[in-house]
Amino acid sequence: MASQNPTMRQIAMVLDLNKCLGCQTCTIACKKLWNTDTGTGYAYWNNVETLPGKGYPKNWVESGGRTAEGEVKAGRVPNLDDEYGRAWNFNHEAVRKRSGEGKGKPWLRPDGAPRWGANWDEDRGAGDYPQENHYFYLPRLCNHCTHPACLDACPRRAIEKRDEDGIVLVDQDRCHGYRFCVEACPYKKVYFDPQRQISTKCIFCLPRIEEGVAPACARQCPGRLRFVGYLDDEAGPIWKLVNGYKVALPLHPEFELGPNVFYVPPMSPSKLDEKGRPTGEPRIPTEYLVGLFGERVHEVLATLEREREKRRQGEPSELMDLLIAYDWNQNFALGPRKREVL
Amino acid sequence: MRSKISLIAAPVGLSPGGYVPKAYADRTAPKTPVAEFDAGKVGDVWRIRLRWACAEPHRELGDDVDRFIDAAAVLAPTVADAPMMTMGAPGKALEGALWRADRTALIGVRAEGLGTVERGDAPEGWSAEAEWKAGRWSLDFELPGWGVLDVHRQFAFAIWQGAEGDRGGLKSVSPGWIEIET
Numbered sequence: 001m002a003s004q005n006p007t008m009r010q011i012a013m014v015l016d017l018n019k020c021l022g023c024q025t026c027t028i029a030c031k032k033l034w035n036t037d038t039g040t041g042y043a044y045w046n047n048v049e050t051l052p053g054k055g056y057p058k059n060w061v062e063s064g065g066r067t068a069e070g071e072v073k074a075g076r077v078p079n080l081d082d083e084y085g086r087a088w089n090f091n092h093e094a095v096r097k098r099s100g101e102g103k104g105k106p107w108l109r110p111d112g113a114p115r116w117g118a119n120w121d122e123d124r125g126a127g128d129y130p131q132e133n134h135y136f137y138l139p140r141l142c143n144h145c146t147h148p149a150c151l152d153a154c155p156r157r158a159i160e161k162r163d164e165d166g167i168v169l170v171d172q173d174r175c176h177g178y179r180f181c182v183e184a185c186p187y188k189k190v191y192f193d194p195q196r197q198i199s200t201k202c203i204f205c206l207p208r209i210e211e212g213v214a215p216a217c218a219r220q221c222p223g224r225l226r227f228v229g230y231l232d233d234e235a236g237p238i239w240k241l242v243n244g245y246k247v248a249l250p251l252h253p254e255f256e257l258g259p260n261v262f263y264v265p266p267m268s269p270s271k272l273d274e275k276g277r278p279t280g281e282p283r284i285p286t287e288y289l290v291g292l293f294g295e296r297v298h299e300v301l302a303t304l305e306r307e308r309e310k311r312r313q314g315e316p317s318e319l320m321d322l323l324i325a326y327d328w329n330q331n332f333a334l335g336p337r338k339r340e341v342l
Numbered sequence: 343m344r345s346k347i348s349l350i351a352a353p354v355g356l357s358p359g360g361y362v363p364k365a366y367a368d369r370t371a372p373k374t375p376v377a378e379f380d381a382g383k384v385g386d387v388w389r390i391r392l393r394w395a396c397a398e399p400h401r402e403l404g405d406d407v408d409r410f411i412d413a414a415a416v417l418a419p420t421v422a423d424a425p426m427m428t429m430g431a432p433g434k435a436l437e438g439a440l441w442r443a444d445r446t447a448l449i450g451v452r453a454e455g456l457g458t459v460e461r462g463d464a465p466e467g468w469s470a471e472a473e474w475k476a477g478r479w480s481l482d483f484e485l486p487g488w489g490v491l492d493v494h495r496q497f498a499f500a501i502w503q504g505a506e507g508d509r510g511g512l513k514s515v516s517p518g519w520i521e522i523e524t
């Protein structure tokens with residue numbers, strides 16, 4: 001395990017996977033804000049993948065950095081063609097020119113023969129239709145880990161974790177582009193920019209945070225499923241969901257990095273038997289969720305069921321109200337400079 | 343002083359941080375086992391020539407993200423007892439020049455310990471000519487007015503094989519300072 005000490009404060013995000021639409025608004029909000037340079041075409045600080053699926057980069061869970069016991073394991077820098085997928089250029093010009101000339105309208109196509117890309121296996125999921133088919137969306141970003149593997153990997157000490165909010169940043173003036181951070185992060189959330197020959201990663205929209213505004217991915221989310229605030233703020237949504245109601249879990253806790261992005265795991269409707277009757281078993285196998293979020297999935301799903309039932313019975317449930325985001329202002333608690341959501 | 347020298351893998355155990363020493367613990371053999379070198383002074387100009395085998399030259403990254411560049415560096419101590427294997431130490435700097443196959447201008451380097459390398463413009467007039475032919479790199483440095491080499495008459499060099507994933511502390515190095523005969 002990396003040896004960095006926890007910072008004075010830690011900003012965090014909770015995402016309720018029961019509400020993600022897979023619309024990719026967060027992905028685009030982030031991309032347009034931070035990653036439009038030539039060398040970052042393939043880089044998605046925020047991506048949304050369909051699970052069960054291979055994710056982005058392809059099979060990132062197997063690309064190394066940490067073992068299932070949290071020990072350092074040699075990782076790999078994913079390949080652009082086979083694992084990230086090159087950024088596509090489309091034949092917009094051809095489509096534009098040939099339309100209306102009587103030759104038929106060509107399809108809009110990417111150039112080359114792409115083999116993978118962000119969101120490549122969208123909506124495929126798993127299970128036989130109609131008895132048990134299922135999928136859900138997993139939005140992913142840097143976890144601004146308490147013990148960041150990327151920071152631990154950098155021999156240049158070019159990665160820092162800020163004391164005031166725990167945001168993990170690459171000092172691009174110090175970075176020499178060795179990419180040990182890319183290898184070491186088991187979430188594969190550091191991206192190498194081959195044009196500038198330096199590493200880049202999510203900055204948790206630092207300039208916005210400093211103004212009390214939540215990151216673009218959270219503010220633009222039409223599903224209103226993202227919560228942002230400080231872990232130690234007992235009046236805020238993060239503390240309530242992570243420590244109070246204990247329904248938000250880190251992704252792959254076994255890597256032992258102390259991720260500070262947490263997920264409310266997805267509930268799912270019942271499987272059907274051969275006659276189309278509900279069996280009572282969830283379509284998303286609970287063991288699959290345990291593989292993502294650890295053993296605590298069982299208790300979290302039980303809490304969610306219990307609170308949902310309370311609401312169904314007309315009883316109050318602060319947890320359900322918070323998760324439903326009746327008052328979106330409650331999703332964000334960024335301290336003294338907090339701004340109202342308009 | 344023309345010589346052939348067996349290189350060693352820079353000890354990864356010394357690399358700062360917790361990842362490289364563990365992830366590359368098995369990297370004990372140099373990716374460039376042998377190199378030839380020649381060093382001498384003509385007028386004010388130090389000439390250092392390096393030759394090494396390289397089956398697959400990596401001259402550019404293109405837009406690939408998992409590709410590394412061939413490179414070589416020559417370094418000299420700025421004080422008599424500056425340690426070579428740790429890239430100097432606080433107050434005991436090394437300085438020199440870094441050649442990378444993807445650029446023509448040399449990069450000036452200075453370090454006072456592992457992980458402290460600062461890169462900048464190489465001194466005025468410093469240059470290198472490089473050619474890859476028949477599986478070998480030939481690299482000729484011309485380093486006019488390199489004062490610390492005049493004084494200490496010691497240098498070391500490092501070679502990075504891009505195709506082997508060499509970068510940073512993953513490199514083949516001369517096993518210590520090389521004394522330049524007067």
Ligand code: SF4
Binds near residue numbers: 145149150184185
């Ligand atoms: S998720 Fe990866 S990039 Fe982000 S802080 Fe953790 S180790 Fe570093």
Ligand code: SF4
Binds near residue numbers: 020022024025048223
């Ligand atoms: S914007 Fe919100 S709902 Fe849409 S994909 Fe992102 S997290 Fe899911």
